[in-house]
Amino acid sequence: MLTQFKFPLRALVLGAALSTVCGAALAAGSDGDKLAEMQRKLDQSIQMIEALSARVRELEAHQAPAKQAGAAPATPAGVERLDSVEQRVQQMEAANANRHADDSSLPIHGFADVGAGNYNPLNKELKGANVGNLDFYLAPKLGDRTLSLFELNFEVSPDGTVGVDLERAQVGYQFNDQATLWVGRFHTPFGYINTALHHGGWISTSLRRPKFVQFEDHGGILPIHTVGAWLTGAVRSGDGKVLYDLYAGNGQEIIGGVLDMRNAGNSHGNPMVGGRLGYRFGGKLDGLTLGLHGFVDKVADDFEPTDYTRVKMVGAYAVYDTDQWEHIAEFYAFNDEDLSGGTGSHRSEAGFVQLGYRASWGIPYLRYERASLQQSDAYFAALTSLNSGASYYRNALGLRFELDAKTALKFELANTHTTDRAPDQYNEAQVQYAIRF
Amino acid sequence: MRSASELSRRTTSVRRRLSALVTLLALAAAAGSASAGDLFVICNPGVTLQAGDVKDVFLGDKAFAGAVKLSPADNAAAQATFLEKVLKLDAGKYSGIWTKKSFRDGANPPPVKGTDAEMVAYVKQTPGACGYVGSTPAAGVTVIAKF
Numbered sequence: 001m002l003t004q005f006k007f008p009l010r011a012l013v014l015g016a017a018l019s020t021v022c023g024a025a026l027a028a029g030s031d032g033d034k035l036a037e038m039q040r041k042l043d044q045s046i047q048m049i050e051a052l053s054a055r056v057r058e059l060e061a062h063q064a065p066a067k068q069a070g071a072a073p074a075t076p077a078g079v080e081r082l083d084s085v086e087q088r089v090q091q092m093e094a095a096n097a098n099r100h101a102d103d104s105s106l107p108i109h110g111f112a113d114v115g116a117g118n119y120n121p122l123n124k125e126l127k128g129a130n131v132g133n134l135d136f137y138l139a140p141k142l143g144d145r146t147l148s149l150f151e152l153n154f155e156v157s158p159d160g161t162v163g164v165d166l167e168r169a170q171v172g173y174q175f176n177d178q179a180t181l182w183v184g185r186f187h188t189p190f191g192y193i194n195t196a197l198h199h200g201g202w203i204s205t206s207l208r209r210p211k212f213v214q215f216e217d218h219g220g221i222l223p224i225h226t227v228g229a230w231l232t233g234a235v236r237s238g239d240g241k242v243l244y245d246l247y248a249g250n251g252q253e254i255i256g257g258v259l260d261m262r263n264a265g266n267s268h269g270n271p272m273v274g275g276r277l278g279y280r281f282g283g284k285l286d287g288l289t290l291g292l293h294g295f296v297d298k299v300a301d302d303f304e305p306t307d308y309t310r311v312k313m314v315g316a317y318a319v320y321d322t323d324q325w326e327h328i329a330e331f332y333a334f335n336d337e338d339l340s341g342g343t344g345s346h347r348s349e350a351g352f353v354q355l356g357y358r359a360s361w362g363i364p365y366l367r368y369e370r371a372s373l374q375q376s377d378a379y380f381a382a383l384t385s386l387n388s389g390a391s392y393y394r395n396a397l398g399l400r401f402e403l404d405a406k407t408a409l410k411f412e413l414a415n416t417h418t419t420d421r422a423p424d425q426y427n428e429a430q431v432q433y434a435i436r437f
Numbered sequence: 438m439r440s441a442s443e444l445s446r447r448t449t450s451v452r453r454r455l456s457a458l459v460t461l462l463a464l465a466a467a468a469g470s471a472s473a474g475d476l477f478v479i480c481n482p483g484v485t486l487q488a489g490d491v492k493d494v495f496l497g498d499k500a501f502a503g504a505v506k507l508s509p510a511d512n513a514a515a516q517a518t519f520l521e522k523v524l525k526l527d528a529g530k531y532s533g534i535w536t537k538k539s540f541r542d543g544a545n546p547p548p549v550k551g552t553d554a555e556m557v558a559y560v561k562q563t564p565g566a567c568g569y570v571g572s573t574p575a576a577g578v579t580v581i582a583k584f
Contacts, residue, residue: 109536109539109540137539137540139539139543139544139545141545144506144565145506147542147543147544148543149542149543151540170543172543174500174506176501176504177498177499177500177501195541196537196541198540198541200540203536203537203540234498404529405528405529405532405533436536
């Protein structure tokens with residue numbers, strides 16, 4: 001571009017200088033002084049022309065490399081830089097194809113819930129608003145066949161104190177689809193809801209679990225958690241699958257009126273063993289699961305002298321879970337043997353039926369639950385926290401709304417009758433706001 | 438020494454690939470975009486699987502094909518079609534199922550790829566990998582089913 005202006009610029013400067021000189025000469029005539037003045041101005045013009053010419057050459061010299069760049073071979077530095085960029089692009093493409101395939105990140109998921117009611121949902125001695133759980137779980141992938149699951153729960157206990165529980169700490173090995181072995185602390189596989197619908201209000205349709213299946217420190221009567229080993233799997237059979245669970249762990253102890261799973265081992269060394277066997281139907285009965293369950297557990301309490309009870313439970317469960325229905329029923333029969341007091345065997349039973357309908361606008365549900373527990377049984381007699389070992393029945397009517405895919409709003413009305421120890425009855429109205437993340 | 442025209446060509450190529458990459462990433466982020474037409478379920482050539490197993494694989498109920506550990510992946514570009522045609526679920530319910538599955542069994546939901554090209558590359562290079570694409574897949578993968 002500068003080249004295009006080179007000659008016009010020189011001509012312009014030269015023309016301007018000549019016109020100045022000529023103009024001056026015409027005006028000066030033959031006068032000597034004026035001639036000298038003209039000579040001086042001509043010298044100045046020539047100097048100006050030379051200076052401008054020099055500047056033009058200087059600019060042309062600077063422009064030359066840029067002009068020649070299009071035709072000259074690339075420099076080694078430029079080639080290296082382009083190689084580097086190409087390599088980076090390839091790496092980005094490969095990394096994008098493998099996105100999420102690596103195991104370097106560990107997503108944290110969880111549940112949380114808050115609520116309010118005329119009574120605390122776990123403790124009828126308290127009323128008003130309540131904070132439920134903040135439950136985190138991690139499932140780090142350790143290898144193709146190695147599984148792990150850790151669940152940390154910040155929960156408000158029925159007396160209002162905040163505690164932290166390592167609800168689950170289990171490491172497993174997946175042999176195949178038919179067998180996975182877990183070791184650690186896990187949800188004891190009985191019934192349906194204890195493994196399918198555990199901590200985390202959002203995960204359950206209902207606002208709360210049946211009272212007798214509540215967690216150990218929330219008024220439950222069952223060993224909700226076990227510390228030991230658990231073999232589980234599913235074997236295809238016909239249209240459906242046979243589901244099985246076998247487990248063994250530390251025998252439980254009752255401490256301070258609460259059943260404890262003995263995270264660090266128990267004092268008497270006896271194990272708890274149990275199993276669950278079910279069949280999940282396929283085809284026209286898809287969604288239906290029927291099963292049996294049971295365990296044997298030697299349980300000690302913290303009385304002086306210590307009572308030992310062999311708790312033997314057998315039962316059954318049924319689930320019908322489809323796009324339209326969610327029905328759950330569980331039954332537990334106890335035949336507990338007094339090992340230290342000589343009172344013999346004691347039979348008790350507990351169960352619930354919950355019926356739910358998945359409408360487009362929400363899920364209404366009904367539940368009836370009942371526990372008929374022998375108070376002469378040292379096991380139930382020792383479960384004093386929140387009056388958990390008392391017999392009772394409860395009718396509940398609830399409604400769940402899905403505010404979005406991760407948020408549920410639940411309401412429940414319930415009527416509870418305690419039928420032994422200190423007979424009582426009370427009505428409840430509860431609301432819960434539950435989320436997952 | 439390479440010529441300027443070659444450098445110019447390569448620069449243009451790099452720019453185009455970067456642009457495509459950015460587009461792919463944007464598409465991956467915008468999960469749920471559907472593509473009409475056929476859907477192909479593909480697996481790594483080392484995987485032997487029946488069409489009837491596809492639902493179990495993507496819902497986490499089947500983790501092995503023989504001795505091979507399966508690694509299913511979702512494809513954001515075709516996920517809506519896949520959920521509708523194969524799993525008969527919407528995205529919210531699919532996500533909820535995996536939340537429960539992960540919470541109960543310690544299983545992790547399938548990773549998400551952004552495009553058919555990414556999916557094919559992943560399935561080709563990952564033993565046990567399975568996925569789905571909305572266009573006829575290139576060689577190097579096994580087509581398990583066409584929907």
